[in-house]
Amino acid sequence: DQQVKQNSPSLSVQEGRISILNCDYTNSMFDYFLWYKKYPAEGPTFLISISSIKDKNEDGRFTVFLNKSAKHLSLHIVPSQPGDSAVYFCAADEAFNAGNNRKLIWGLGTSLAVNP
């Protein structure tokens, strides 16, 4: 059962417009959420994160919003650039064995295409 869901496998936007990538989760014990970006033939790279005590975190063109009651988070990219074209993974942090050995639960990713 997928605990972290990215329901849109792909998204296409025009350069300069806003990209909104969505992520839903089912486990209310998740307390930290991360977005990773992946280019073809490369490993994922960390983009932005948010803890459950916040509802928004901003870093330049990237903003992540967290709605705990809806168990939903979204990544906004404004303005979108062709170099943003990549697969974006949402990941949630879950306590593992009730200790400090936490592990990330990953969504399946959304492929973003930003068209010039």
Add this chain to the structure above:
Amino acid sequence: NAGVTQTPKFRILKIGQSMTLQCTQDMNHNYMYWYRQDPGMGLKLIYYSVGAGITDKGEVPNGYNVSRSTTEDFPLRLELAAPSQTSVYFCASSYSQGLWGGELFFGEGSRLTVL
């Protein structure tokens, strides 16, 4: 800093063969991980290590073994390769797994095909 380095980048194995995927990091990170990513799927944790000499199973450990004799190196061993192990393998490391988790640094991946 090179970050996380994985070798080989590509490998084709025959069923029943064995091989080791190498992973080394130069960031002095305590935590290291092996993930696999199947086509159209998210990342699944195979094994992880919280420090030299300590390893533990992740979500999908069957068919794999790991060791962590040094802080820098975390090799993944495939014994008796099976077609189900065809995947892209990512090694990652992090400084800590503190209260707020920790940013993972990934290698470029190793694409393994078992025929």
